[in-house]
Amino acid sequence: MYLELEHIKKSFGDKTVVDDLSFSLEQGKLLCILGSSGCGKTTTLNMIGGFLRPDSGRIILDGQDITEMTPEYRPVATVFQSYGLFPHMNVIQNVTYGLKFRHIDRKDAIERGERYLDLVGLHEYSKYRIDELSGGQQQRVALARALAVEPKLCLLDEPFSNLDAALRVKMRVELKKLQEELGITMVFVTHDQEEAIILSDFMTIMDQGRLVQMDTPENIYRNPSNSYVSEFLGLKDIVWGEDGKIMKVIANEKL
Ligand SMILES: Nc1ncnc2c1ncn2[C@@H]1O[C@H](COP(=O)(O)OP(=O)(O)O)[C@@H](O)[C@H]1O
Ligand SMILES: [Mg+2]
Numbered sequence: 001m002y003l004e005l006e007h008i009k010k011s012f013g014d015k016t017v018v019d020d021l022s023f024s025l026e027q028g029k030l031l032c033i034l035g036s037s038g039c040g041k042t043t044t045l046n047m048i049g050g051f052l053r054p055d056s057g058r059i060i061l062d063g064q065d066i067t068e069m070t071p072e073y074r075p076v077a078t079v080f081q082s083y084g085l086f087p088h089m090n091v092i093q094n095v096t097y098g099l100k101f102r103h104i105d106r107k108d109a110i111e112r113g114e115r116y117l118d119l120v121g122l123h124e125y126s127k128y129r130i131d132e133l134s135g136g137q138q139q140r141v142a143l144a145r146a147l148a149v150e151p152k153l154c155l156l157d158e159p160f161s162n163l164d165a166a167l168r169v170k171m172r173v174e175l176k177k178l179q180e181e182l183g184i185t186m187v188f189v190t191h192d193q194e195e196a197i198i199l200s201d202f203m204t205i206m207d208q209g210r211l212v213q214m215d216t217p218e219n220i221y222r223n224p225s226n227s228y229v230s231e232f233l234g235l236k237d238i239v240w241g242e243d244g245k246i247m248k249v250i251a252n253e254k255l
Contacts, residue, residue, distance in 0.1 A: 002027035002185060003048075003153060008057035010043055017043050019209040021057070025202065028183040030176070032196035035206035036232070041189040044206070045155050048187060049078045062152050072101060077146035078155040081162065083138045085130050091117065091141055092126040098149040116144040119178060136167045143175070147184070156188045160195070172198055193233055194249040197221075205229055217246055 001024035010018040018040045025031045033041050046052040048059060050071035059067045066074050077098065085094050096113040104112070117123050120140040130138060139159060146154050156175075160168040176199055179186055190196050196203050197217040204214040205228075213225040221238060224230040241247035 001025060002062055003187070004058075004060040005044075005048070006058045006060070008044070008047060008054045008059070010040075010047060010052065010054050017209050018047070018054075021206075021209070021211055023204055023211060023214050025185065025187070027062075027185050029201040030179050030186045030188060030199055031202045031204060032200040033187065033189045033204045033206060034193065034196040034232075035191065037191055039206045040209040041191075041206060042157055045078070045157050045187065045189050048153070049076055049155050050074045051078075075152040076155060077149050077151040077153075078157065079139075079142050079146045079159045081158045083142045085138060085142060085145075087130050089130070090126075091122065091128050091130065091133070094130065094141055095144045095148050097145060102149065113144070113148055116148045117141075119147070119182075120144045120174075136163055136171065139163065139171065143178075147178075147182070152185065154184050154186045156186060158190055159188075161190075161192075168195070175199065197238075197246055197249050205232065207232075218244065221246065 004024040006022055008018055008021040009016070021044060033044060035041055043052060047054050050066070050069055054067065057067070058065055061075065066076075086097065089097070092110060092113050095117055096109040099109040099112065114123065114126060117126055120143055122137060122140050122144065125133065125137065130141070133141065142159070160171050163171060172195060178184075188199055200217050202214060203217050203220055205212045205220070207228050213220055213229050220229065221233065224233065237250040238246050239248040239250065
């Protein structure tokens with residue numbers, strides 16, 4: 001498999017936060033890690049990104065063991081919840097930032113940066129300051145910056161959670177389209193069932209640091225592996241498409 005996590009474990013003090021986590025993902029697919037707040041999603045993503053070292057276990061990407069590799073050398077890019085843009089740089093400087101360390105000359109870097117800005121619909125904003133952009137535009141810049149390094153794997157940690165509901169739905173559709181068109185392998189962390197179902201090729205459900213179930217959203221809906229999964233997903237109604245895929249999720253407001 002393209003991405004493999006093997007028996008990953010992480011504790012902070014005497015608290016085990018990620019417990020014997022294993023999963024794998026094919027190239028070009030989008031995996032959502034779904035779970036309630038505090039279940040270990042960000043910790044897991046930070047270990048894949050190299051910002052945290054697992055206590056034990058291995059992470060393999062495209063045949064290479066990256067467990068001990070520092071983040072700068074990993075062929076992995078991360079989009080954070082809080083965007084993590086550099087406020088003193090303009091849009092194109094932000095987008096091309098990661099290319100400086102990859103021996104790409106300035107002209108090619110800017111060309112490539114402009115191309116990715118175009119892909120996220122921000123071509124004319126190249127020279128804008130970050131504080132001149134809306135939250136949604138800033139999140140698009142963060143996405144363009146991650147994609148511009150052409151990573152083997154793109155990680156996203158609740159990237160849309162600071163946006164209003166309507167924009168969140170729009171960004172979700174755009175991201176899925178971009179991911180499919182570019183064939184990028186993505187791991188997307190969220191606590192939002194609807195977001196996970198709509199985005200996922202595969203979905204991993206985590207509870208208290210452990211993987212409870214991993215499968216396509218459709219299979220998880222049809223055959224939840226235990227009561228935790230069915231209760232966690234039971235908040236939503238589903239509209240099935242004729243192709244047997246989930247077409248739409250209707251939020252159930254009763255709770
Ligand atoms: N650096 C840290 N030191 C101590 N505890 C931590 C640290 N980072 C996360 N935790 C704890 O680990 C658990 C999982 O955190 P996190 O991975 O951020 O969860 P999630 O992203 O699913 O909300 C939480 O209980 C959190 O308080
Ligand atoms: Mg988190």
